[in-house]
Amino acid sequence: MSFGQTFKALSDPVRREILTLLRAGRMSAGEIGSHFDMTGATISYHLSILKKADLVHESKYKNYIYYELNTSVVEELMAWLSHLKGGNES
Amino acid sequence: MSFGQTFKALSDPVRREILTLLRAGRMSAGEIGSHFDMTGATISYHLSILKKADLVHESKYKNYIYYELNTSVVEELMAWLSHLKGGNES
DNA sequence: TATCTATTTAGAAATATTTCTAAATACTTT
DNA sequence: AAAGTATTTAGAAATATTTCTAAATAGATA
Numbered sequence: 001m002s003f004g005q006t007f008k009a010l011s012d013p014v015r016r017e018i019l020t021l022l023r024a025g026r027m028s029a030g031e032i033g034s035h036f037d038m039t040g041a042t043i044s045y046h047l048s049i050l051k052k053a054d055l056v057h058e059s060k061y062k063n064y065i066y067y068e069l070n071t072s073v074v075e076e077l078m079a080w081l082s083h084l085k086g087g088n089e090s
Numbered sequence: 091m092s093f094g095q096t097f098k099a100l101s102d103p104v105r106r107e108i109l110t111l112l113r114a115g116r117m118s119a120g121e122i123g124s125h126f127d128m129t130g131a132t133i134s135y136h137l138s139i140l141k142k143a144d145l146v147h148e149s150k151y152k153n154y155i156y157y158e159l160n161t162s163v164v165e166e167l168m169a170w171l172s173h174l175k176g177g178n179e180s
Numbered sequence: 181t182a183t184c185t186a187t188t189t190a191g192a193a194a195t196a197t198t199t200c201t202a203a204a205t206a207c208t209t210t
Numbered sequence: 211a212a213a214g215t216a217t218t219t220a221g222a223a224a225t226a227t228t229t230c231t232a233a234a235t236a237g238a239t240a
Contacts, residue, residue, distance in 0.1 A: 008101035012228085013094055023176055029187060042229055044188050049227095063186050063237055074175045081168050085161045086113055102198085119217060132199055134218050139197095153207050153216050 006077060009053035014038070015046050019055060019069060026059075026068040096167060099143035104128070105136050109145060109159060116149075116158040 009015055018032055033043040047067060050056045055074070056067045099105055108122055123133040137157060140146045145164070146157045 003106065004101055004103055007097050007106075008227095011094055011098035011101050014228095016093065016097075019174055023174060030185090033187095039230065040187065041189080041231080045228075048188085060237090063184095065187065069174070071175045074171050078168050078171050078175075081164050081171075084109055084113060084159070085164045085168075098197095104198095120215090123217095129200065130217065131201080131219080135198075138218085150207090153214095155217065 003077070003080060006053045006055065006073060009049050009055055010077075012046065012049075015050055018043075018046060018050065018067075022056065022067060022069045026066045028064040028066050030064070032067065093167070093170060096143045096145065096163060099139050099145055100167075102136065102139075105140055108133075108136060108140065108157075112146065112157060112159045116156045118154040118156050120154070122157065 010019075014036060017035070021027060021032060021035060029043060029047060030040065032047070033040050036043060047056065047058075050067075051058060053073070055070055057070050059066050059068075100109075104126060107125070111117060111122060111125060119133060119137060120130065122137070123130050126133060137146065137148075140157075141148060143163070145160055147160050149156050149158070
């Protein structure tokens with residue numbers, strides 16, 4: 001994991017909204033796309049960025065590809081920020 | 091504050107290192123620049139991004155401009171990530 | 181097997197980011 | 211006031227990002 005890649009992934013509003021959607025649970029690419037006024041190709045591009053940043057995992061079932069949040073990376077990010085903030089040197 | 095702006099600011103390795111330097115305390119622009127193999131103009135550019143993201147504050151003294159971390163924004167970021175991770179709905 | 185549906189990949193256009201050099205600003209010291 | 215030091219601003223070049231359309235892939239159903 002690279003913090004740069006992860007923060008960059010989080011810098012885009014579409015990707016942050018995708019992650020927020022995934023809070024509710026796993027969702028197919030098409031279902032995710034239906035929440036946005038963009039082509040499926042563009043959503044696929046954003047999902048690939050989130051995937052590279054390891055912020056989501058994918059799994060296939062039938063014709064669909066389902067995405068879900070990977071919270072462990074979110075925790076690493078929080079740890080980095082916590083360190084930056086100082087104090088707890090854990 | 092905009093999360094997009096803040097995450098984008100954090101996505102660059104130079105800017106993350108500047109923030110890490112500032113953990114030790116306030117530092118002048120030139121002092122910050124001396125840690126990097128870049129022109130002062132480029133450092134100034136990165137500082138302006140960090141400033142717009144409200145991740146640093148500046149104060150002037152004599153001929154110098156001093157920068158220091160603004161930890162409150164770091165905390166807001168952590169709160170957003172914590173919410174994403176789910177669980178504590180505080 | 182042929183076709184339909186879901187998703188990704190490729191390629192291109194528009195926009196944004198990062199870096200530099202050169203010049204401008206601002207404050208200090210002589 | 212003049213010269214020096216610290217920093218920023220402007221403009222330009224190289225690179226990266228975001229979006230689209232069109233085509234490709236993969237799996238499901240008729």
